[in-house]
Amino acid sequence: MLLLGLDTSTRRVGVVLANEHGMLGRVELGGTADTAPPRHAETLAPAIAWCCERCGVELAQVSAVAVGIGPGMFTGLRVGVTTAKVLAQSLRVPVIPIPSLDLLAYPLRYARRLVVATIDARRHELYWALYRQVPGGVQRVSEYELGTPDDLVAELEARGEDALVCGDGSLRFADAFVPLGRRVELAGPAHASPSLSALAELASARYEREDFCAPSEVLPMYLRRSDAELAWNREVV
Amino acid sequence: MTMASLTTKGADETAAVGQAVGSQLRAGDLVVLTGDLGAGKTTFAKGLARALGVTQPVTSPTFTIVQEYEGRIPVAHVDVYRLDRIQEVHDLGFEELLEGRVTVVEWGEAIALVLPLERIDVRIGMDGVTDDDDDRRVLEIVASGTAWSARRPGLEAALAAFGDA
The missing domain is CATH 3.30.420.40 (ATPase, nucleotide binding domain)
Structure with a gap:
């Protein structure tokens, strides 16, 4: 193979x-x-x-x-x-x-905490999914989500458990996680990609x-943002 | 807040204003051009690209939607006129285009909803244009966002040569 x-x-x-x-x-x-x-x-x-x-x-x-x-x-x-x-x-x-979020979480399968994989979605948003350790790997315990850093912080706050956050989304929005204190640790550049x-x-x-x-x-996984028609006023010339 | 309102007498002068704006730009900056067909949006973009070291000919991207140019700073020239839905703006990877480049968007007002607040808006008006004087244009230039409030003096100085209308 x-x-x-x-x-x-x-x-x-x-x-x-x-x-x-x-x-x-x-x-x-x-x-x-x-x-x-x-x-x-x-x-x-x-x-x-x-x-x-x-x-x-x-x-x-x-x-x-x-x-x-x-x-x-x-x-x-x-x-x-x-x-x-x-x-x-x-x-x-x-x-x-x-x-790709699964590929971020898998190397952290030895951590005894909730693993939060994030990818920068631009426009001050990130993609994320939550994972738990299982024998031989990790298991996803949330949907694949799209939201603001504050949305994710609120989710982690509500769960109230120790978490390890990886991915380039956590690097870009590192400051957003500060209010969560020592319960939440960022995995750093080694786990950015x-x-x-x-x-x-x-x-x-x-x-x-x-x-x-x-x-x-095979299709890319696009988590869609809200769609709207553009308000064109195209005049016929 | 309008920062500058300039009157240009012809395409060359519109391009020169574009060049003056271009001289102040950095990677990551966004310039939104608005004006009717034939107002001179692409003319302005040509001058802007020249200031950034683009030597290739700059043409209207209406049919390619995104045209990229190599320069001292790479330039992405975008025309959203043929797009029908906001989703298509996302599908372009619009916010990704902004990274490491200067991005110029024609007809950008239609997608204002999804544009970053940090940007320069240029409205090219044809008010008062008569048959004898059909190359006259009024350019309104507005720089928005906190980063631009610090960079405003440089932009104002670059535009001072053209005088207020």
């Missing part, structure tokens, strides 16, 4: 290659300190090519494409999910879609169970 994994749900462009024994290699571009415009479209394909070359594998050997489907950056998700679908279609292999090793590990397990889908079935 050779697995190619992609996650572009944040500014970070992530590519990972893994086989049944574990990870072969990975490429990450666009870290939290990168202030240039996000370049998912320009960097993803070269990053895949470089990662394959350095790991000494050919794309033709790939047996499944795993992809983080968000929620997250619209432009990033479109690039990542489309690339995964097109590669899988042309290689005639299945796709393994995994929510959906984990590529989690992507490799979770996708490998799903590949073994043949829990995957056809490229045409």
